[in-house]
Amino acid sequence: MTLYLQPKSVDEAVQALSENNLFVLAGGTDYYPARVGKPLDDNILDITGITGLRGISERDDHFHIGALTRWTDIIETALPNYFNGLKLAAREVGGVQIQNAGTIAGNICNASPAADGIPPLLSLNTDIVLASTRGEHSMPLAKFIMGNRKTRCASDEIVTGFRIPKPDHPATSTFLKLGARKYLVISIVMVAAVVEIDNGNVGAIRIAVGSCSATAKRLHMLERALVGQPIAAGIGDLVSESHLNQLAPIDDVRGSAEYRRDAALTLVRRAVEELVADK
DSSP states (O other): OOOEOOOHHHHHHHHHHHHHHEEEEEEEEETTGTTTTSOOOOEEEEEEGOGGGGOOEEEEEEEEHHHHHHHHHHHOOOGGGHHHHHHHHHHHHHSSSHHHHHHHHHHHHOOOOOOHHHHHHHHOOOEEEEEEEEEEEEEHHHHHHTTTTEOOOOOTTTEEEEEEOOOOEEEEEEEEOOSSSSSSSSOOOOEEEEEEEEEEEEEEEEEEEEEESSSSSOOOHHHHTTTOOSSSSGGGOOOOOOGGGGGGOOOOTOOOOHHHHHHHHEEEEHHHHHTTTTO
């Protein structure tokens, strides 16, 4: 006999996790398709009843996105321009039905190298918030995701939300995705970028590439090279192949490693140019 628990509060959820070996279920849009034709014999902790974990709120120095926030919520909520990339990514997470059911925490905890939500959240300097019976703590998203389907979420912890700091300067963002077709596709390469504009120059820039390594990667060397550059057309020409050296693309059915690397270079240049267009 398997367990199926549906707590109504975070306290109930973490207490259950401290006492049992449970799989945490949110939207289920990754869980159920992966088990087609297989017995559903996991012990389940269904957290969908914890209503306080859904929603987006603004705080003094950051925005908070609850773990059970749906992709449709992100699309429909009025947010500053630096969330544009996350909104664009939200529209790529399956079809509308999936966006209505799938949660931001589920997408991140699944930790797929091709997860659409991870690059834009990395570019937003996001911290992930976790809770257990020991209390609440947070860590950078880049530290939380350890590899393909691997995270630092302990067996007795749940993700409760995401903390996105407000930028120091006016900012905007974008998200570009390359797939075998326009919609409903696993990415070959994706790029998310945020730029902060300081007196007509790049005050700060954060660029993340997904589907080109076991985890999405920030391009720190490129970011440092672009800080201080004028906000002007042609900035994409400053992006070189060497700026992508930390990527480790693989060959698979969607594309070769060589194609992925070339496509990543093109998408990064396009993303950077898009960020400065009409500024």
